[in-house]
Amino acid sequence: MTAAPPADAPREPVIGVVGAGFHATTNILPALGLAGVPLAALATRSEAGSRAALARFGSDGAAYDSVEALLAHPGLDGVIVVAQPADQLAITHRAVAAGVPVFVDKPLGLTAAEARTVARAADESGAGVQVGFMKRHAPVYRQLRTLIADGSLGTVRSFSVQFGCDSTPFCRTEAEFVTLAAIHLIDLARFLFGEVATVHAVNSGAGAHVALSVTLGFASGVAGTLELTGLPSRATEVESVRVLGDTGFAETTDARTLRLHRTAAAPADLVPPVAPAAPAATASATPATAAAPPAAGPAWGTLAEADVVLHPAESAMSGIGRDLHLRGFVGELRAFADAVAAGTLSPDGAWDNVATMDLCDRILASSAANRAARPTADDVAALVPLVFGEPGAFRDEMVARIRSGRKTGSSTLAAAYPLTGTPVPQVGERRVLVDSDGRPAAVVEYLEVTETTLVAITPELARHESSSVDAWRAAHRDYFETLTDPIRAHLADPTWTLTDETPVIATVFRAIPL
Incomplete structure (x- = not known):
């Protein structure tokens, strides 16, 4: 009975x-x-x-x-x-x-x-x-949170999370992947490190295939990354978290194992470092009851580092219970029943969920913004062409310099724009850089557009094209002189002459690879 x-x-x-x-x-x-x-x-x-x-x-x-x-x-x-x-x-x-x-x-x-x-x-x-964010109740993550809170790792600086599964059978889009699958790890980041101040996300996948890389900056000063993938290659689900502090780090594997690594600078609550044995010739000079002082020298000369691995017991009697306990399902439901019985469950849980959903929204918005920043073939086809001279060696050199980052600006006579029928660029505008074969080589996005002169060019503008102001002036004066006849013909002014005060449009841009 x-x-x-x-x-x-x-x-x-x-x-x-x-x-x-x-x-x-x-x-x-x-x-x-x-x-x-x-x-x-x-x-x-x-x-x-x-x-x-x-x-x-x-x-x-x-x-x-x-x-x-x-x-x-x-x-x-x-x-x-x-x-x-x-x-x-x-x-x-x-x-x-x-x-x-x-x-x-x-x-x-x-x-x-x-x-x-x-x-x-x-x-x-x-x-x-x-x-039901059950990972908050998983033993491995509750233990990890304790290590973070009690200073076992020193000041926590950064973390990385890896999560991957084949979500393609039930998630058709990036948004579904984030809100139905990856949301557990997104919420776990808040549970471990607090509220998020900055978000940057890039998804290199498309449609149901998601490969999302997220960088988070927390109000606490912690920074971290989330690698979240929903791909057929992840038929076997993977999940890991690594947290790095000043005096140690901790890492989890598949929500079942927690490894804690500590340095000699950490409190001596793990295996203490062992002092090196005294040399045979002097050993008798040290009383048997005295501890040998640690020898000066490299850290790798002593057993100063310590690792502790925590994991569940294995048993043939575990059944499904082991999995449901370790993944946090049992803990979250027990917590709910206890809070209901005690009358302590409050609407705060709903507001905490709002914060997690807001973080999901911010991740998706950042990913969308970065996706929009990557020009498509249709986008490129609609852009104004950016060409440097006639096809040949000069244009090839300019294209190569821009694509390599050696050239991040360009300067053109103000009179040359109406000559070619091309409008003066605007800040934020994009144009397509065209190579000698007439093919798109990169997209150029304008960051600064300044009207100046040969004599007034600043070092800040000149350094985007040349090593110094003098080098910039010499190169551009020589090139601008070659435009004298075309500009005189366009202006119907045979007296037009290049001077130090001739208006020049100097631009600063960034190249977006295609």
Whole structure:
């Protein structure tokens, strides 16, 4: 006979679940059982489907065919929502409006704006919200967070995250990959390092194939990178985090192993460094009870470094429990049940989710901006051509210098623009650099456009083309003199002459490779 729980033991809350799809039946419902939380009720699109799912998990809970019926379950303390991403927002709104604490799997809203509607509704009703970012409850990441917080690594400076999976079967776009798959690692970065001040993201993939590189700068001063890939080559999922501090670093592997490396400068709470043995000729001079002083010399001459590897025990009895515990599913559901029972779940969880969704939005916006900055073939075809002289050696040299970065500016007589029928460039404008074969060689984006003269050119402008102002003047005076006859003919002025005061348009640009 099973012993009855003590009279003063807290009762398990009455928890209902919405959804019995693949994720719910593979992870959430099994983890709920491992967390020791009874499944009081379940709602799917049909009562028969709900009853079958309850039977599968050995529950005698109530079966319902709608969210509304579930929310009316007698004594309901909280609800877990594991539905399709497009449905979760509306279902959570219903739970919050009814004042029922809710655990909802990510994503809660597909944008920060959508997530904010739930947060405001939760504020109004007072209903608590927890979003299913299970990595926050994974033992490896909780231990890593402790190492960061307690100074075990010294001052944390940077980190790198690698995550890859084959998301192509369920993510058709970059946005779906970010909000349905990579969002866990994006949220984990906030969980470990706080709020993000700057974002720069580049996706070298296209469509369902995503290869996203993200650089984050945090308000705390920490900087880090996220390598997030959704490609068929990642059929075996990979996940790792490395955090570097002044006196040590820590790295995780696939949310199961944590390696901590410490230097001799770190507090001596790991294996202490061993002093080198005294030379045989002098060993007798040192009392047996005295510690040999550390010898001066290179760090590699002693055992001064220490590594500790933490990992779970392996057992044939682990079953699915090991995976669900280590990935954080059991911990997040136990935390939800405990908060519901204690009455401590608040709308703050919904606002925390808004911050994660806002970071997702910023990553996608940065990626889109950088994608737009890379000119397409159609973009290039629509640009004004930029040519240097006639096809041949001179033009080839100019193209080569621009593509190599040796030439980042150009200076042209103001009178030459109407001569060629080309407008004076504007800051921010792009033109296509054309080689001697008439092919696009690069895209040039103008950063500065200044009207000056041969005598007034500044060192700052000249250095974009020449080693000095004198070298710039000599080269350009010689070239501009070759334009005398064409300019006189264009102006119908046989007296036009190049002088030190002749207007010159000096530009500064950057070359965008094609």
